[in-house]
Amino acid sequence: MAVKFEKTGDGTYMLDVCGYVCPHPQIYTKKSLEKMKEGEVLEVIFDNPSSKETIMQMCEQMGHEILEEKTEGGKMMLKIEKG
């Protein structure tokens, strides 16, 4: 099973970690954000509900902004701007 990571535009990225359980979604999100530049946007798609709380608190503490959150068909999406 592969983690999907795509550059979707200028300064925008998509990370799909569906199928992964804790702690993988939060580790991949953290490491992806570490590699990005300030102001760039990462869209994380995952289906492990408990990762959502952890990722949101991680962003709050690290100064990243959650631009959008969505849950549909058991899949969750968070759009994060690196702060």
Next chain:
Amino acid sequence: MDEERRNTMWAFIITGALILISLLYYSVNIYYIYLIVYIWFGFAYGMMLQYGRFCFASASRDLFAAGVPRMAVGIMIALIFFSLVQAFLASVNMSTFHPAPFGIHMLIAGTIFGIGMVLAGGCASGSLYKIGEGNGTSILAVIFGLSLGQAIFVDLGGVFDKLVPQSWAESARAKAWIPSYITQSGWFDQYLVGYVWNKPQYTIAKLISGGHPKAIHYFIGNSFINAILPAVIILVLVYIKWARKGFIKKRRKQKGTIGLGDELAGIWAMITASKRTSLMGVLIGITAGIHILAIKAMQVKFGVNNFGQLLTRMGHGLDFSARAKLYDPSFTATLSNIKKIVGDVTVGNTVFDPGYWYITSQEAQFGAWILEKLGWNMHDNMFFGYVNGVPELWRNPALWMSLGIIFGSMVMARLQNEFRFKWPKGELYVWGILGGLLMGFGSRPSLGCNIGAFFIRASGGDPNGWVYGTGMVLGAFIGVKFFNWWTERKMAKEMEEF
């Protein structure tokens, strides 16, 4: 039908089915109310665990992996509230809590369990509630690791017997109240009977009262010294290490100078950062206490101290007239011969009936039940033959509690539109099974997991809880180090665009 309506319908179907099952049990025999209580406390735990994303694995793992204190905070809050309820119940003699033998085995077992819970992606209770969310990796961890793996682990003999010190074997054989077919072989039998049972058991209340605790000793010793004080110290340390920097930076920008009031506000901000986890911490702590009260009340009402006695009254337990045969050296200890005499219970007329929230022993029973249907004799060992029994699944109260957790979580996940079946792929097969096995191996020597060995004991005044908890944190640290290395390696391959 849209997703929300379909999920609501499923939530009603699951809840309705459990109500029907409960009524069915009740109509068969009033003694089954005991089992029904376990079902519904399990259901409540499942709902709260799912809503609060309450997983003991994430407490230390998310601190080390992502610097997030959410779950560590939630657990400390639950521990504080549970300890207060436990102290009250102990002071009115309505507690089912009992401390465990104290020793270094708790630290070793906790470390193994800690590694396992990080690999599997959830602790013992977390894996159950994640099954309710449709998580296939957790299904593998529970069935192959925590159930089958754990059952085999406690029944191993042969070459493993040679690892056991002679003193343990001699001490085990000296205990004549146990039939010799149980203690003559099996490494775990000799470890349990010849080593663990010789260890002392403590609660702080007993230590500070000289062995005769009163209400004040339960509150000061068990609750304050053993639970509240360490929990507050941990909260402060977590704040200093992981949450303070960001909060104080913001405050300094707003106010310029920082005082004690700001530090306290920072701790409060950390506690309330994830309201659903902290709120569920309070509710889980109180519910776990009420659970103890409910079980004790039933024991008082029926005049028993274990569900095994009720099973025997209902005709599924021990044949007392034939019991002496088990102690006859010429007794042939085949599975069918033993089961003819003990039925669903043990030689001592008991089954696993913890009297409070517990997870892993009933999973081992589930594994043993499957293995016995395949012809494996699990009744000739200490864990199943003398301590816990292997009741039929539908008459196993603690196992119903675990099913309650799964269904409670499923209902909550459906109501929040978060249920999605996720069959594991690739590496998750390995992490799920390996993590489950390590959790199973790490919960047996300590006679409990993150719930039975840590949460219940730390809040019940038994310092063992903290020894096991320290091991869990150490194990989680090792597990996170491994996953960090693994993730870096995968990212280097799969995210070349970076």
